[in-house]
Amino acid sequence: MDRIMKKLIAGNWKMNGSLQDACELCIAVMDKIEKNGAAVSDCEFLICPPALHIGSLLNYLKDRPDIVKVGAQDCAAYDNGAYTGEISAAMFADIGCEYVIIGHSERRHIIGEGDEIIVKKVKKAIENGLRVILCVGETQGERDKGSAKEIVAKQLEAVKIDGINSENLVIAYEPVWAIGTGNAATVDDVKKMHAFIRAKLKEMLADSDNLRILYGGSVKVDNAAQLLNIENVNGALIGGASLDAKSFVDIAKAAN
Numbered sequence: 245m246d247r248i249m250k251k252l253i254a255g256n257w258k259m260n261g262s263l264q265d266a267c268e269l270c271i272a273v274m275d276k277i278e279k280n281g282a283a284v285s286d287c288e289f290l291i292c293p294p295a296l297h298i299g300s301l302l303n304y305l306k307d308r309p310d311i312v313k314v315g316a317q318d319c320a321a322y323d324n325g326a327y328t329g330e331i332s333a334a335m336f337a338d339i340g341c342e343y344v345i346i347g348h349s350e351r352r353h354i355i356g357e358g359d360e361i362i363v364k365k366v367k368k369a370i371e372n373g374l375r376v377i378l379c380v381g382e383t384q385g386e387r388d389k390g391s392a393k394e395i396v397a398k399q400l401e402a403v404k405i406d407g408i409n410s411e412n413l414v415i416a417y418e419p420v421w422a423i424g425t426g427n428a429a430t431v432d433d434v435k436k437m438h439a440f441i442r443a444k445l446k447e448m449l450a451d452s453d454n455l456r457i458l459y460g461g462s463v464k465v466d467n468a469a470q471l472l473n474i475e476n477v478n479g480a481l482i483g484g485a486s487l488d489a490k491s492f493v494d495i496a497k498a499a500n
């Protein structure tokens with residue numbers, strides 16, 4: 245199956261676990277994907293471990309290439325240089341990362357990142373050959389005010405920059421109120437928002453039909469079949485449930 249037609253099943257491990265936990269989880273994920281063979285062959289798998297653990301995990305991943313890809317959870321908005329504590333897109337690309345998550349709601353709302361810095365990060369990621377998973381989504385308050393679409397449109401428009409296309413950009417719609425709460429968005433909400441995002445992308449890009457739009461926010465084995473089979477849902481960005489290899493791979497099975 246064509247890469248872009250495959251559903252992207254991405255695990256965002258966030259700031260969790262020891263190095264040993266990360267190694268064990270990585271191996272368990274690879275084993276489960278291999279064991280499930282045909283049942284998950286329509287999916288592309290990605291794990292985004294804490295940056296500190298990626299180098300060690302790549303030792304396991306390179307022995308069994310193509311089973312699961314690795315991505316970063318964020319990158320710097322700058323090229324290499326005097327930026328204490330930062331890790332550049334070039335560095336992530338250099339060690340073998342293929343993707344980077346940018347604009348996750350925890351970075352927007354806890355760290356305080358706005359569209360200006362997010363755009364700079366997207367540019368650096370693309371310049372360095374990384375594929376960007378750009379997270380967009382409204383807060384509960386914004387939804388209550390009826391401005392969910394307006395917020396998402398603004399976050400999308402911010403990345404209308406030269407060089408983005410369906411190969412190097414993936415959108416993850418993650419309503420902030422659904423992340424880590426156990427309350428995933430309803431099928432109806434996801435259907436409407438993903439159709440809106442698809443239409444918005446059409447205005448922005450020539451090859452928008454091929455761009456993958458993921459849903460994220462309390463995706464679990466129980467709701468995966470429902471959520472991942474909605475029109476314009478081309479995969480999932482999974483937080484909590486990606487920390488368990490069985491539930492991570494079972495979500496992919498439900499998607500098929």
Ligand code: PGA
Nearest residue numbers: 423424461462482483484
């Ligand atoms: P969750 O997190 O699956 O734990 O809700 C999703 C995310 O933050 O990407």
